[in-house]
């Protein structure tokens with residue numbers, strides 16, 4: 001007998017099914033020419049610096065978004081360990097903001113004088129639209145997982161055996177490509193799958209649409225960085 005999508009979701013997880021279903025845009029986000037140019041060493045350092053400055057601004061907007069997911073977990077979660085996962089994410093972001101400042105000064109990028117580009121503003125506005133109390137926890141955790149996954153998958157690709165990532169970019173790739181961050185992403189995915197298994201069809205629809213929007217925003221962000 002053929003298994004329905006709902007039965008498959010119990011075995012494989014809804015998120016994995018969605019990544020298969022949307023593999024074209026998922027691959028566009030995680031194997032973008034910008035990332036491939038880091039991996040093969042051909043990256044234009046001006047593109048890297050543009051990415052660095054814009055991503056610093058993005059991460060500043062990402063902190064309140066993660067906080068909003070933590071707040072939803074506190075109020076709505078059926079599992080009290082969820083909150084600790086987000087708390088560890090926020091702790092990592094604290095470290096990350098310091099890293100951005102150090103890295104920027106190393107490259108001569110003046111963070112205080114960087115204006116967000118339109119693509120970045122659009123992405124940050126999308127994050128804000130997910131922060132309100134009207135957005136379900138299930139939808140918000142799906143977005144958070146997808147946002148982190150794109151960076152984890154992209155930068156881990158630059159650390160693989162065959163990659164020729166320039167040594168001065170290795171630390172950047174390790175920030176999101178390391179095993180600990182991979183574990184964090186799996187924790188987020190487990191929470192998302194647990195929630196999606198119990199979601200209404202309305203919530204499922206919203207969560208899947210939100211995943212797609214995240215992947216599209218990530219592709220645009222790489223496009224913008226590449227210039």
Ligand SMILES: Cc1ncc(CNC=O)c(N)n1
Pocket residue numbers: 055058059062096147148150151218221
């Ligand atoms: C545009 C974008 N997407 C995802 C991440 C990764 N999350 C936190 O650092 C990021 N830094 N920037």
